[in-house]
Structure formats: C-alpha cells, structure tokens
Amino acid sequence: MRDVAREEWVLVLPLVALSALSNAYIIVPASVLPLVRRGLDIDATAAGWVVSAVFAAQIVSSVPAGVALDRFGARNLLGLAAAGLVAAGLWGTASAASGDYASLVASRLLGGTASIVVWNAGVTVIGAAFEAERRATAVGLFTAASPAGFALGHLTGPLVAAVDWTAIFAVYALLAGFPLAVFWFGSTNARTGADDARPEVVDSGSLGDVLSISSVRVLAPTAFAAMSVYVLLNSWTPTYLAEELGATLATGGLVVAVLPAVGVLSRTGGGVVSDRLFGGRRRPVVALSFLVPLPLLAALAGVSTLATALLVLLLAGFFVQLAVGVLFTAAGELVEPSIAGTAVATVTAAGAVGSFTAPLVAGALIDATGSFLPAFGYGGLVGLVGLGLAYLLPEPGRRRGNE
16 A cells, blocks of 8 residues: 555656646746836736736636546646646747737736646546545645745746846746656556546536536635635735835745745645544635635735734735635535546636636726725635635535535
8 A cells, every 4th residue: 555655646746846837937927026017118907917817818728628637638738738838938038028018918828728737637636546535635735836836936036037037937837847757757657647547538518517516606716715815915915015115026025935835834734634633524624714814914904014024924825725725625525526527627717717806906906096905905805705605615425416
C-alpha cells in the first residue's frame, strides 16, 4: 500500500507545481498595476481587465474543458494547456512591449483557457486517484497550489517588473513546461495514471443533469462568493497599500503575498479539519470560511499602518481560503461518479465568474467614488451571501438528486 501511495503522490506534486506557475501568471499583473496603467496609458477599469480577462476565459471554457478531460485524458490536455500557456505568455509580453492593450487582453484569454484545463485536470485526477479517507487532504493540497502561485506572483512580480514590466507575462508561463514534463513521464507508469483515473465519459446531456442537482446549485454560488472575496483582495490591495498607505510596490507585494501564502496551509488544513475534526462534515468549514473574514474586510478599509494591514491580511487570507479544497472535494462527492468531472468543472466555472467580476466591480467602484471603501464593502456583501449559502450545503454520505 505504501508503494501505491507513493505513486499517487508522484502524480500530485508536478500538478501542484504546474498549477502554482499558472496561477502566478494569472495574478502577477495585480502586483504592478500602476506600472501596467502607466505603460499602456489606461484607467483602473481597463487595468482590471488585464487581470479579469483570464477569469472571463475560464468561465467560458471550464465546462467544455471538463468534458474534454473525460473524453481525451489528462495527459493530452495538459500538454496542450502548457503549450497554450507558453504561447499566451510570449504573446502578452510582445503586446505589452508594443503598447497594444487589446492584443494583451486577447493573450490573457488564451492563458485563462490553458489555466482552467490545468485546474480541472488536477482536481479530477487527484480526486479519482485517492481513497475517500485521504481525498479531501490530497485535493486540498492541490488547491493550495493556487495561493502558492499567487504568493509567487506577488513576491517576484515587482522584481521582474523592475527589470522589464512587460516580462511579467512570459516568465511564469515559460517555467510551466518543466513540471508538465515530470507529470507526463511520471503518469505513464503510475498505477493511478491520469487517463485511468478520470471518471467515465460524460454524455452530451450531463451538464443539464448536473445543473438539476440541488447540491451543485448550492456549491456553485458558494464558490462564486469565495473566489470573489479572495481575488478582490489579491487584485486591489497592492494598489490600496501603495496609494493610501504610501507603500512601494515591492513592499505592498510583500505584504499582500501573505494573503495567498497562508492559503497553502489553510486549503490543505481545511480538508484535514473537515475529515478529522468534523467527522467528514463540510458545512462547518465553509461557514467558518465566510464568517471570520467579514469583520476583517471592514477593518482593512480603516488600517493606517502596514503592520496592521499585514495582521488583517494574515487572518483574512487564512480563513477565506479554508473552504476552497472542501468545496471542490464536495463537488465530486455529492454527485454520481459518471458526472463528477462535469460537476467539478461547473463549480469551477462559478468560481471563475466570481474571480472575473470582483476586480472589475472593485475597479468601477474605485473610479466612480475615488475611494477603496465601496470596493471592500462589495467584498463584505458577497461574503455575507456566501455565509448564508454555507448553511444550505448538503453533507456527503448521500448523493443529492433532483429535489
């Protein structure tokens, strides 16, 4: 059994690294938005699109990517995703260097499509490869790659931009080829090979079947709320610290990097807490994930020192991500195995809608009011809705059909 477990982890680790690099590519413009705005001569709303374009592509492509994963296998799609990410990175850097804003946004759409393939493949493959008693921990570890990548982007983005701000779009995309190669060759001989681990092929009507299931109808908007709050903080807090507290971009990036960095612990720990402390119940973890950050969002709008901002972000970042791994584990647990891949992709798409809209809404509110307070207020309102949804979430142990 130990050898089997070792083979399973050989699949997980390169997927974690690949996802981390794709997420660094996603978020890195947020760490240097003032440079992006000056370099392209755009306003805050337009700058928000440089971040949100990725999530727009994820909204459209998530479910098709999940169905394609079931039909064609993870190894093939991950190879295409890595190639697409490299192409998007090089395209984005060339567009930024030439000052072509529209072309830069188009490159980000390609990068978003590639990144969602990596996410859906990772969640589905790992969820199928691990036994029930370890599944939430393994999926939680994979989801922790997202904040790890966000932290990497926040920490190193200003350093890369100090040399050439246009290079931020290419660096992480180019590096993604290395873990892809490890996964590609490692999954060939593993017992839990990616192609063997995928759920059975989903028929053309399965999306309608998924959307008719009550648990998915609760999970999807809950994921929307969780990712809205998380991405809003990642997108605009660096600029808030720079413009309101006088922090340099490098210092602001270092402070905000705490937000995703603690997610490496909380996303993995959320699964462990759910499995061990709450006996497999998911609802308490999800509720806690929304309850604690609500007052912290209000506190963040009133901080006056970087030290205080660091403390608030540390707590908010930990709790807002506590439920992420649990939500995506539940997406596969609460439906029949034949539609698990599409269920995961549907919840992912809902989370991408939240990730897409949050920076845009925040940017529009900042432009309209000249203040960051309404932007943080929007995050609090979405979090309150998420807290209400948490109490409607069914528990695993029985799959919920049409109700």
